[in-house]
Amino acid sequence: MPLVTPIxxxxxxxxxxxxxxxxxxxxxxIGQGFTAGKAVEGVARQPEAQGDILRTMLVxxxxxxxxxxxxxxxxxVLLFVNPFLDRIG
Amino acid sequence: xxxxxxxxxxNIMRIGSVYISETVFFGLIVAAVLxxxxxxxxxxxxxVPKGKQVIAELIVKSVYDxxxxxxxxxxxxxxxxxxxxxxxxxxxxxxxLFGFRPTTADVNMTFxxxxxxxxxIQYNGFKTMGFVGKIKHMCDPLPIMFPLKIxxxxxxxxxxxxRLFGNILGGVIIMALVFNGLxxxxxxxxxxxxxxxxxxxxxxxxxxxxxxxxxxxxxVLQAFIFTMLTMVFxxxxxxxxxxxxx
Numbered sequence: 001m002p003l004v005t006p007i008x009x010x011x012x013x014x015x016x017x018x019x020x021x022x023x024x025x026x027x028x029x030i031g032q033g034f035t036a037g038k039a040v041e042g043v044a045r046q047p048e049a050q051g052d053i054l055r056t057m058l059v060x061x062x063x064x065x066x067x068x069x070x071x072x073x074x075x076x077v078l079l080f081v082n083p084f085l086d087r088i089g
Numbered sequence: 090x091x092x093x094x095x096x097x098x099x100n101i102m103r104i105g106s107v108y109i110s111e112t113v114f115f116g117l118i119v120a121a122v123l124x125x126x127x128x129x130x131x132x133x134x135x136x137v138p139k140g141k142q143v144i145a146e147l148i149v150k151s152v153y154d155x156x157x158x159x160x161x162x163x164x165x166x167x168x169x170x171x172x173x174x175x176x177x178x179x180x181x182x183x184x185x186l187f188g189f190r191p192t193t194a195d196v197n198m199t200f201x202x203x204x205x206x207x208x209x210i211q212y213n214g215f216k217t218m219g220f221v222g223k224i225k226h227m228c229d230p231l232p233i234m235f236p237l238k239i240x241x242x243x244x245x246x247x248x249x250x251x252r253l254f255g256n257i258l259g260g261v262i263i264m265a266l267v268f269n270g271l272x273x274x275x276x277x278x279x280x281x282x283x284x285x286x287x288x289x290x291x292x293x294x295x296x297x298x299x300x301x302x303x304x305x306x307x308x309v310l311q312a313f314i315f316t317m318l319t320m321v322f323x324x325x326x327x328x329x330x331x332x333x334x335x
Contacts, residue, residue: 058313059314059318059321062252062318063318065252066248069251069252069254069255069256070248070251072259073254073255076096076258076262080096
C-alpha cells in the first residue's frame with residue numbers, strides 16, 4: 001500500500017493551491033487602501049464634494065476587486081467542486 | 090442554510106421534468122414582493138402626497154436623480170430599469186438576513202443579469218451608432234485594436250457577473266463558518282450539561298456584527314455597484330455616439 005493515496009495527494013495539493021491562489025488578495029488590499037487614502041485627501045481638500053468622491057471611490061474599489069474575486073472563485077472551485085478528484089475516480 | 094458540505098443551491102421543487110432551485114424560487118418570491126409593494130405604494134395617488142406616497146416619491150425621485158446625475162439628462166428613459174435592478178438586487182442579496190440563501194449567490198442569476206446588461210449595451214450601441222459606426226468606433230485608433238475591443242466588450246459582463254457572485258458567495262461561506270464555529274464552541278463550553286448542552290446558545294448575539302456586514306452593508310454596496318457599473322457602461326455606449334457626430 002502506498003504511503004499517500006492518489007485521492008489524498010490530489011486533495012492536499014488542491015487545498016494548497018486554493019490557499020496560494022488567494023495571494024492575489026494582497027494586491028487588492030494595496031489598491032483599495034491606496035484608493036481610500038486618495039479619497040480621504042480629496043475630501044480633506046474639498047469637503048463639499050464628499051458624496052461624489054465616496055461614490056467614485058466605491059465604484060473604483062469594486063473594479064479593482066475583480067481580480068481577487070476571480071482568484072476567490074478559483075479557490076472555491078478547487079475546494080468544493082474539485083475537477084481533478086473526478087478525473088482520478 | 091449554514092451547511093458547509095453543500096454550498097450550492099438546492100433543488101427544492103419539481104414540476105414534471107423541470108427542477109426549481111432555491112435561486113429561482115426565492116427570485117420569484119422577491120419579484121412578487123416587489124410587485125406587491127409597488128402596487129400597494131402606488132395605490133390611490135393624490136395631488137398632495139401623504140403617508141406612503143411620500144416614501145414612494147422619495148424612492149422614485151432619488152433613482153431618477155442618480156440616473157440623470159451619472160448618465161446625463163438624455164438617458165432618463167433608463168431610470169425604471171435601473172431602479173428595478175437596484176431594488177431586486179438589494180432584496181435578493183439580503184435574503185440571508187431572513188435565513189434563506191441569497192439568490193445572487195448563484196452564478197446563473199448573476200450571469201442572467203450581466204447578460205441583460207450586455208444586451209442593453211450592445212443594443213444601444215448599435216442603435217445610436219449604426220452597424221458601420223459601431224465597427225468604426227471599435228477600430229477607433231487603429232484597426233489592429235479590433236480584437237482587443239471585442240475581448241473588452243465580452244469580458245465586461247463576465248467580470249460583472251463574477252464580481253456580484255463572488256462577493257455574495259464569500260459572505261455566505263463566512264457566515265456558515267462563523268455559525269459552525271460558534272456551534273462547536275458552545276458545545277465545548279456547556280456540552281456536559283444534559284439538555285442545554287445541545288443548544289447552540291453562542292449563536293444568539295455574537296454573529297450580529299458579521300450579520301450586519303454581510304447581510305446589510307455588503308448587499309446594498311454590491312447592488313449599488315452593479316447598478317452603477319451598468320449605468321456607466323450603458324451611458325458610454327450612448328455618449329460615444331454623440332461625440333462621434335460632433
